[in-house]
Amino acid sequence: MYRIVRKEVMSPVIKLMEIEAPEVAAKAQAGQFIILRIDEEGERIPLTIADFDRTRGTITTIFQEVGYTTRRLGTLEAGDALADFVGPLGQPSEIANYGRVVCVGGGVGVAPVYPIARALKEAGNEVISIIGARTKELLIWEDEMRAVSSELLVATDDGSYGHHGFVTDLLKQVLEERGNVARVWGIGPVVMMRAVAETTRPFGVPTIVSMNPIMVDGTGMCGACRVSVGGETKFACVDGPEFDGHQVDWQLALRRMNMYREEEERILK
Numbered sequence: 001m002y003r004i005v006r007k008e009v010m011s012p013v014i015k016l017m018e019i020e021a022p023e024v025a026a027k028a029q030a031g032q033f034i035i036l037r038i039d040e041e042g043e044r045i046p047l048t049i050a051d052f053d054r055t056r057g058t059i060t061t062i063f064q065e066v067g068y069t070t071r072r073l074g075t076l077e078a079g080d081a082l083a084d085f086v087g088p089l090g091q092p093s094e095i096a097n098y099g100r101v102v103c104v105g106g107g108v109g110v111a112p113v114y115p116i117a118r119a120l121k122e123a124g125n126e127v128i129s130i131i132g133a134r135t136k137e138l139l140i141w142e143d144e145m146r147a148v149s150s151e152l153l154v155a156t157d158d159g160s161y162g163h164h165g166f167v168t169d170l171l172k173q174v175l176e177e178r179g180n181v182a183r184v185w186g187i188g189p190v191v192m193m194r195a196v197a198e199t200t201r202p203f204g205v206p207t208i209v210s211m212n213p214i215m216v217d218g219t220g221m222c223g224a225c226r227v228s229v230g231g232e233t234k235f236a237c238v239d240g241p242e243f244d245g246h247q248v249d250w251q252l253a254l255r256r257m258n259m260y261r262e263e264e265e266r267i268l269k
């Protein structure tokens with residue numbers, strides 16, 4: 001069993017959980033994810049790794065309650081335990097000294113961006129981070145992101161905090177006014193990641209996105225997590241979750257994401 005050692009309610013629908021899983025924490029790297037199951041009958045859900053602490057043997061994950069399982073997970077408290085906690089899964093981010101990089105996080109996508117920004121900063125990069133949310137209450141980890149970035153820019157869709165507008169407005173500004181950006185990471189909702197990729201495309205800046213499709217086994221066997229990248233079928237769980245944002249078939253990704261929505265809504269009624 002995997003014990004929850006800390007729970008933080010970040011907003012009514014966003015929760016943080018630090019979970020005891022020493023063997024996962026020992027190997028976890030930026031960019032990877034885990035798959036958990038609340039109990040024997042539960043569905044498996046993939047969650048990105050927001051932080052890992054090898055000394056404490058814990059993994060921190062931040063999730064938004066969007067479906068049946070994440071809502072159930074959100075009702076658990078510190079001291080409760082999970083039946084399964086498998087990972088780290090997926091390929092780690094390619095960390096190197098690129099020079100100037102930009103890390104963009106939207107909504108709970110800020111959480112997986114955090115260890116990537118930290119690793120890039122440690123590797124000697126100038127890290128400009130841009131984080132955003134629909135509104136101020138949904139903005140997470142501003143202080144944490146500031147601590148691992150050379151510079152932090154903030155946007156909210158409704159203008160309640162920081163720039164009034166999208167993270168991509170700020171990204172465009174950085175690309176135009178600073179230039180010399182070697183690489184961009186963008187993690188968040190699919191529509192946001194598509195917008196990040198479309199913003200960087202005319203500038204020819206390599207752009208990495210992290211795909212978080214439906215997953216079942218997490219081992220490349222079931223095909224549930226397939227995405228099309230550069231005309232080839234890839235499995236997000238073993239080949240990703242990071243892919244070249246300029247090569248992803250975004251239309252297909254959006255279609256597949258909506259496939260299970262009806263069933264989910266039926267369960268939640």
Ligand code: FES
Nearest residue numbers: 216218220223237
């Ligand atoms: Fe089954 Fe990726 S989750 S192939």
